Amino acid sequence: MERESVLEIENLSKAFGKRWVVQGVSLAVRPGEVFGFLGPNGAGKTTVIKMIMGFLTPDSGRILLNGFDREKQYEKAMERIGGIVENPEMYKEFSGRRNLELYARLHKGVAPARIDEVVRLVGMEQRIEDKVKKYSLGMKQRLGVAQALLHKPNILILDEPTNGLDPAGIRELRDILKTLAHEQQVAVMVSSHMLAEMELMCDRVGIIENGVLRGVMDVSELLHEVAGQEVFIYELDNVPKALTLLHTYSAGEGQPCVVQTHDERTVTLALPRAQLPAVSRLLAAETGLLGLHAKQNTLEDAFIHITGGGTPIA
């Protein structure tokens, strides 16, 4: 019987000195899904990934990879895991192919043909014989993905994998990951700041903030959760005054709305459509309303909604 999850994290915590950077994080990644790990800078995403990959030792909690406890059965647990943590770093004096050959030695049963296969997969055929020191960041990223896939892992963990990739490269990577997950039943865990990309790539997301996991849900479910509210962009003459007014308004109505200020003249509000006329009238009367646009809900809106990524009202 196939296991429900191939990657399970239970109550994971880590402190650097006296500061807890990860607290009680529990999540599971299933085969065949792309799991997005989202959070603002310094939220603890990379720390969690580093604990999974063996760079950091958790202060408490347990990590199961393919059912093996990473602490007690390290080599078995890491046997079928591949990944990139932060930037992919290789031996710069070696060619891309030599780097892959060195890595292949550390895994059983990686045939030379497999190296060609992954090189083709990431589109590096033309440059694989060049020294890595001549590679751009995007090429290193591709080589890192090739290395991560070399031994056919069933868990793939990629930390910011789209860094340095051009739009075409991002799209290719997205297609690769989706194919791996959906057709080869690989469990893919991806952390990224590019929320729009995550929306296109991921099946489920986990949102972490200040070391605490705020929630894990399907992307469609998350978008649905914020669907009760709509997002409106106001162009105003006096944004500081508008923020004060909105604060008073929210407190009075008891209905929180989320505000993001982009520049001196633009404010983004997430609020129920029923309140649109009242809020618009208020802002038009007191601050000078220059323009109003409606916007589709996105993962970014959901992210802001959950993490309070802007200035929370109320």
Add this chain to the structure above:
Amino acid sequence: MHKILSLYRNELDKIFHRLTTWLLLGAMVLGTFAMGGLMRAVTALVESRMGMTSQYYDADGNLVDEAVEHRRMLEEAVAAERINLPLELAKYDDEGNLKDMESSYADYGSLIWRQADLAVMELCLEHDIDYYGSNFSSGMFDPTQAYDFRTEITTVMQPIAQQLYSLEFAARTGELTPGDQATLFLARRMMQLCEEALTDGDYSDWLDLQITSLPILYGNDAEGQETMRKQYEMLKQANPEGKTNPLLILPTIQEIGRLERSLQDDVEYSDQSGGNGVPLTDAKRTDLQNQLVVANYRLEQGYFSVGQTLAAAIGVSIGGYTVMKQTGAALLAVFVLILAGSTVAQEISTGSIKALIIAPVRRRKILTAKIAAIATTALGGSLLLLLTLLGADALLFRDEFSQPYIYATHGQAHALPFAAYRAAEIAVDFLPLLCWLLFALMLSTLLRHTAAAVGVSLGGYFLGNTLGQILQLLPQSWAMRFLPMQHFNLSGAVFHFAPSGDVQGLSSAVTGIASSTASAAFSACYLAVLVLCFGWTAYDSFCRKDLK
């Protein structure tokens, strides 16, 4: 095991792919040769300044054979003196007084000496041998040159002849004291014996003559006479036909004298002449007895140390081979320290460690493979250094380096064949090198900063060795054996029967530290403990510390 082997292969690939590796190994080989060349040049310069060897050129600038040139110079000198000396002597009467005061004249005493010199030079021409004098040189003080003991006779004949001619002149002009008469008799007898020795070519006769002359040389110093008499007797036994330069043999004979005297007085003397010595313990007495057995064995078998003798002859305190070894071993150590100091720190700073950490391999295996790869490289470097040293020695010094190692146990001498000895030396030298290697690796894992780890380990290495040398100058107390720098000369302690200044281990060559009071077993245990401590700290740091 498969994974460790794979990691090991990867590490070797990485090491030998680095340009630094080849540059440092090349520097070791070239530096060793360069230092050997420099020492050879210094030796040649010193020899040349001392008139020990000369190169002669004809009018066309072609190098002329030294023996031929000496013969020509001698013939010219004799011919000139045969003309000049009578002219100079004609200025004096039979009493040695000037007939006329002239503006230029020679001292009559010096003319008598010149007569004596001329007589000896004529003898040299007659017997076709080289002449040792202030205007000439010979190969007799260069142990690497062919030796003719008869040349040595001229060095004795010249002062005797001068004394003889002076006394004969004194006898012609006045009464000799009884002492002068005895000396005159002895001088005539000595000249006669010298001529016989030149004619017969019998080395034993020559040594007997030297023994006969001891009362003249040593006077009332009976102990000195006895010491020298023993030396000549042993020389006669070791070198009956006089084919070997006695300068090669004398250091061994003198060492035997020192050991016998030490054992006799139950005090260890630092040299043959005695003086302040250290009272012998039972262990030390046994050691000295074994050393005596070894020295006698070397004398019997004809194993002499050219390097030591040459160094003594030219007044240079250290032989060319030892300097080469010091240089090469220091460069090897620098290479190993750079390699070990950067191995973990550099991987962490460049981020390439990530691929290793993500791989299904425990960190202790990663470190084990790294240590094994660096240790293998260090061992290869040691072998390369040994080959370099042997090659450079053969090319530059033509030393009798391929002698076996003579040692003794329970009063019985043994010879370890050359190849086995060198292999064992490599193995012994490797322990201190491994100790430094792990020290640098430990710093690499603790500091995780390449420059800091390499810098501190190199600084510790050179500072420790300098301190070790300074400590050797201080009185040795029992507590000093617990200082680490006392134990890096392990091969010096293990192969302590090897002639000093000639054969030292690689590590001792690095440190230049003489054997400490600690035994080889104690030093080996001490170093093993250091290896374990450094290794354990490195493993603990690498396996436990987070990689942020």
